[in-house]
Amino acid sequence: KCWDPEVILFKKNDARNVIMIPNQPIKEGVAEFLKTSWNKAVLRMCIDGGAETLVRVMGQCVDNFVPDYITGDFDSVSKDTLELFKGKGTTIVHTPDQDDTDFTKALKVLKEVSESRSLQVDHVIVLCSNFDRVDHMMAHFNTLFTSMEFLRVPVFLFMGDSLTWLLAAGKHEIATPKHVYGEWCGLIPLGEPCQKVTTTGLKWNLNNSEMRFGGMVSTSNTFSGLDVVTVETDRPLLWTMALAPGFSGAHRSV
Known part of the structure; x- marks a missing residue:
């Protein structure tokens, strides 16, 4: 599987990407990304308080940024906001089930919508903050795992200065030209141990290495300067990478 952050983040080619806004503050750089990428997305969704x-974020310009869908149990969004967007054509989908997070339920709605509309989707970009709650962060990571069971589209957590996604078992190539990557990257064996992980293109590569919590994890790694990083793993593995400041924008929350 080949991954290109520039395609994922609308920097080149005509990728058919979905933008999701969860119930979190977003950074200034992410807000700028949202403004410039909104009309490039094939579908735009707000998750509950993301509306x-x-x-x-949009203030008086909000009329130009009407989501296609708002989903959730609606414990974090006002009736006025729901009515505002409903009046502008947004489809409101109430998902009261408490067995899944609003994020997971939104991805299930996306699956239903894309199938019913025969909508091709290449990537789902979720606009996140730097998490101030560990439980929320872990819930997002868990959704990356659970979504692989029902959604055939990769899901990315975009935080302005970083990009994070789940690598399924197999071999992966990640495009890392110098104008894209930042100072750090990491491979984290969430979910289950990885018995064999091999990489190239990192400062500290792995060679058929076992990775597990309570053993070795590869955090605070960095790039060797090659244009491609390869990762081969026998189990799903979380990949996270810093983005170059000029590529990703500012860092202040709004």
Whole structure:
């Protein structure tokens, strides 16, 4: 599987990407990305209080940023905001089931919508903050795992200065030209141990290495300067990478 952050983040080619706004504050750089990428997305979704984030970030320009869908149990979004967007054509989908997070339920709605509309989707980009709650962060990571069971589209957590996604078992190539990558990267064996992981293109490569919590994890790694990083793993593995400041924008939350 080949991954190109420039395609994922609308920097080149005509990728058919979905933008999701969760119930979190977003950084200034992510807000700028949202403004420039909104009309390039094939579908735009707000997850519960993410609709309030959209209103706050866009202010008087919000009429130009109407989501296609708002989903959730609606414990974090006001009726006024729901009515505002409903009046502008947004489809409101109430998902009260408490067995899944609003994020997971939104991805299930996306699956239903894409199938019913025969909509091709290449990537799902979730606009995140730097998490101030560990439980929220872990819930997002868990959704990356659970979504692989029902959604055939990769899901990415974009935080302005970093990009994180799940690598399925197999071999992966990640495009890392110098203008894209930042100072650090990491491979984290969430979910289950990885018995054999091999990499190239990193400062500290792995060679048929076992990775597990309570043993070795590869955090605070960095890039060797090659244009491609390869990862071969026998189990799903979380990949996270810093993005170059000029590529990703500012870092202040709004």
